[in-house]
Every structure is written in C-alpha cells, then in structure tokens.
Amino acid sequence: MAGIVGYGAYIPRNRIRVADIAKTWGADAPSYERGLLLKEKSVPSPDQDTITMSVEALRNALQRAKIDAQKIGALYIGSESHPYAVKPSGTVVAEAINAIPDCHCADYEFACKAGSESMFVALSLVEAGQVEYAVGIGADTSQGAPGDALEYSAAAGAAAFIMGKTNVLAEAVVTYSYMSDTPDFWRREHEFYPRHAGRFTGEPAYFSHTIGATKGILEKAGMKVSDFKHVVFHQPNGKFPLRVGKMLGFTPEQLEVGLLTPTLGNTYSAASPLGLTAVLDIAEPGDQILMVSYGSGAGSDAFIWKVTDKITAVQNAAVKTRTLLDENKVYIDYGTYAKYRGKIRMNDNN
C-alpha cells in the first residue's frame, strides 16, 4: 500500500507576540489572544521564502526516507506565496535535492488547501504506479494587511512528504475531498494582501467544509471518531480546530499533538501538513491518524493514515517539529517584523 516514506518540517526562527502586534494598532491584546487562542507566530527572515523553506523541509524528509533523490518522479508545492507569479517554485526545490531532470513538477494554489492538494496528487501518482516516489509540499510565508485580523495569525512554515510504496511509515488508508464555490477569502491578481469576508469565513466556509470532509471520509472508510489516536484539522487559529473537533465528537486529547497554531500561527498551506509532521514525530505503530485540511474558496482534503512499525526508526533521523517550534526562538518587535515582511515603503534605489 502506498503512503508516506519520509516527512520533514521547517519553521523559521523569528517570532512576534500577538501582544506586540496589538500594541502597535491600539487593540486589546488579551481579547485577541483569547479570541484566536494564539500567543505568537513565526516570521520569516528577509532571506526566507516558500522555496527556501520547502528545500529545508524536504531535506529533512530525505533524511528520514533515505532514498536516492534521483528516484523522485514528481514534485509538487502548494502555496499561496510562491515567490514568482510566473516561474515554478518546484524547479528550484528539485534542483536543490538533485531530483532533476527526470521529474514532473507543478505549483499548486488553493488558499490553505494547496499543501494537501500536492500531497493528494503525489500520493495518487504513486498509487497509480506512474512514479516510484513523489513529493508533496505545503509551504507559505503568508501575509496579513497591517492592522487586519489576519496579521495576528499569518505565519510561515513548510512541511514535505515523500510518497512511495516501500518502507512506508504511514499507509494512506483512504482519501476524500469535499468542495464548493464559497468566496470567503481571496487575493486578486496584483493585490499584495488577501481579503476575507469576516465572520463568513466561519460557518459556511471552514466549518461546513471541514465537517463535510470529515463525515465523508468516515463514511467512505466505515470508521468512527474513536478509531483515531490523533486528528489534525486545518488551524487558521487555535479556536476553530478545537471547536470543529468538539462538534464532530473528537476529544481534546485527540487534537492536542497536531495543534501547533497557538505558538506558531497560521502557516496556511503548511498548517495541517505541519500538524501531521508533529503527530508522526511521536506516533506509535498501529496509530490511525485523521488529517483534514481546509482552503478558502473553498474545499477540504481528508486523509486517513495508519502508522507502520517503520516509524520508530526514523523519528529521530531529522529535527522534530516541536523542536523547531519550541527551541532556539528569537522574538522581534513590530518594527523589525514590518521590515522583514516588506511592509515599509522604501525609496526605489533600495
């Protein structure tokens, strides 16, 4: 059975506290922290973007997979912050790991669901026997307009998965996708910051699609919520995944390991994929994991993974996600954050 043969994460070192963003805009920090269940978020350095983070996450995945990168026949990156409007991110990443030239490559975009899209297609190609190994990456250096609610959560990170059929760490038991045309969040061509429809992003968007995908995959698999040791939902803030989990009957313990947002922020395309890497870091053979992404526009991809006995040998083969999240952090102030994120208007010669 096809599944994940290698996984890796990358999170930039910089953090900014929600309280420091709120202070800049005269907002009430405790209400934002409580409302979003969010204390701080990751911030990329000026020399980091979706491509650089994808390379580092994939290098970590290769350390676990221990495969020859030349055997990777497809590489996909899902992101809403590809550095180029026209020129693929994937070619740079494929060059960096030496997966060129016998490789199919594409960049995906579907708001926060782009990462799980890339995983879905990579897995499907392996299942179909088209390629021996395929890579799916979710990565973002997401932006929120200054002072907008999104600015408190928009963060940066990447997660990479190598799909294959031999030495599988987590088998893909079943997949399911659920979507509709729901315009809850968007960014038009040439616009710098995304727009959103406020509270409309909740019930008809995130909750409707996440619940639809979860119920759909459980029915397709003939499984129930108690069959899972861990569940990972898309996590635009700390509150939504906990609430949708409760609505579906999951316990807080099932969500705990994969819920990174309170100290990471919303890494968009990398959000649920990064949650999955944190779960795989501590998973035990036989554990069943449910992962449900959500991307505005809107849709959810759902996966059921079954962990194999190969997992324990590779968990320490690369840096763990919790280590990246909890250690070696550097806190920056709002001015430094604004400079790093290109929010300060400069003269043309700069």
Add this chain to the structure above:
Amino acid sequence: MAIPNYWRSIPQRYRYEAAKCTGCGKIFFPPRIVCDECASRSFETINLSRYGKIVTFTVIRIAPSQFVDQAPYPIGIVELNDGIKICTQIADCNPDDLKIGMPVRLEFRKISQDGTPGIIQYGYKAVPVK
C-alpha cells in the same frame, strides 16, 4: 549577477557539488578542469558536507542597498567537514554571539534579487547549530 552566470553555478550554490581529483583526492570547490596538485584531468563529482565551523568572520554594518534590511550581518569563512573553506553570510544569529570555531550548518536561502522585477538568486548561508 548575470542570469547565465548564476545558472552555471547552480550545482555549487544549491547542492554544494565539488570536484574530487581521482588522481590525488584533492577536492575543488568550485570545480576545476585540471588538478593543480597532480595535473590530472579526471574528477568525480561529490557533494560537500553541510556542516562545518566558523574560521573567521566580520560584521557588515553599512550594507549595500540590496542588503540593508538584513544589516548588521556577519560574513565569514567556514570550514566544512570535508576541509573545504567557503566564504558565506552567517544568518539567523546575533553577531555579538558569534565565536570562531562555532559549529554551523549550511541552509538554503535567498542570496539576492535583481530588484523587484528581476530573478531571485538562491544559494547557501551558514546558520549556527545549537
């Protein structure tokens, strides 16, 4: 840097590809056509280690226009575990915390970009290993 020049150096910038002389074993980074040790023209391609240590460094405080958002930043000479010394920016650090001999790892980073409409050039930077 001109695009063709950058493109030609991608194997070194992205994958740290070096040439190892099959005659005497000397490693060249970037690769050369003739070994200056034994005059051999036969080389095998190897990938240098991503790990090494800081040999020396200086801190750039008045940066060129492309790098003002990163100043102050250290530039140093790093000796990789293969014995090869490279000149590179040292990222993700407080310059005051750097020390000669400090272990570092090469990470994939943006090096420069040709303004906002031009290409982005990627490569390696050293990051202290905790």
